[in-house]
């Protein structure tokens with residue numbers, strides 16, 4: 138039976154949720170405070186030029202291909218992907234290092250600057266392929282309570298996750314030259330972190346770049362969010378722009394409605410909160426109604442959203458979102 142779904146935020150997370158739910162025939166409404174869709178993956182147009190405000194390149198396009206296929210769409214009808222080779226050029230001290238998704242090319246590049254470390258690269262790729270096999274299914278599962286951590290799949294993955302190790306130490310197990318360690322850890326900057334404080338499990342990020350490749354979307358990454366919003370609307374979903382959600386209303390630990398800035402009350406059967414987690418918890422719920430301890434939340438420095446990228450609240454259910462501090 139069709140349900141009324143309310144989603145806060147028309148970033149890629151909100152749009153992906155809306156694509157799937159409209160495809161299932163639900164009556165989906167996204168409320169977006171900005172005048173454009175995209176969130177941190179939005180487009181800026183100025184003086185005849187277009188700029189991506191957020192990410193500029195795409196990794197693991199298979200995830201998106203599957204999302205579009207779930208909605209009976211062929212992603213190639215919407216966006217054109219160009220594989221990048223080299224992946225990028227890194228200026229590290231005195232060298233310009235340009236790895237590729239072609240393993241032989243990368244090994245030649247490593248041999249050129251770091252002779253003898255080619256075999257270390259093979260070992261890095263082999264070990265991280267195993268780590269990825271354990272991690273991928275975890276990324277696709279909700280971690281809604283402490284008990285979720287004790288699922289068999291999670292426990293089996295634990296030894297491969299190199300918990301307790303920082304990324305830079307993890308890389309030191311493989312690469313002798315510190316420039317090579319930097320070449321496999323610069324991605325932490327995208328998270329606003331340093332390799333000295335990022336968990337070792339993040340070595341799957343450089344692995345994924347080297348293994349799956351990096352892709353440019355012709356016209357920019359914003360073409361992807363545009364395509365997603367087209368599908369939502371083709372399926373009958375509504376995207377309400379310039380509609381800031383001011384408050385989330387609850388009764389008995391259940392979200393019942395949202396109040397927009399203009400005072401309008403919007404009711405629904407299900408609510409998906411896809412605005413920034415800390416902001417949502419501390420600004421959109423009244424102090425006494427937030428489903429997390431706001432004092433504790435304020436003490437956290439950084440939150441990992443691996444396990445709850447889309448914070449989901451079900452009608453007649455209390456908060457299901459879990460989070461983990463990596464700074465303590």
Ligand SMILES: Cc1cc2nc3c(=O)[nH]c(=O)nc-3n(C[C@H](O)[C@H](O)[C@H](O)COP(=O)(O)OP(=O)(O)OC[C@H]3O[C@@H](n4cnc5c(N)ncnc54)[C@H](O)[C@@H]3O)c2cc1C
Pocket residue numbers: 145146147148149150151152168169170171174175176177178190191192193194327380381382383411412413446
């Ligand atoms: C410079 C930069 C580079 C990046 N590079 C990468 C990268 O290389 N790889 C990568 O994976 N990610 C990258 N990111 C992060 C990526 O952009 C985000 O992970 C992604 O946009 C998150 O999508 P989302 O839908 O969860 O949230 P968002 O994109 O943040 O969307 C949330 C939406 O909610 C809306 N909203 C918030 N509050 C309200 C409210 N009260 N009422 C209504 N609407 C509201 C916001 O306006 C926004 O549109 C980068 C980001 C930046 C800024």
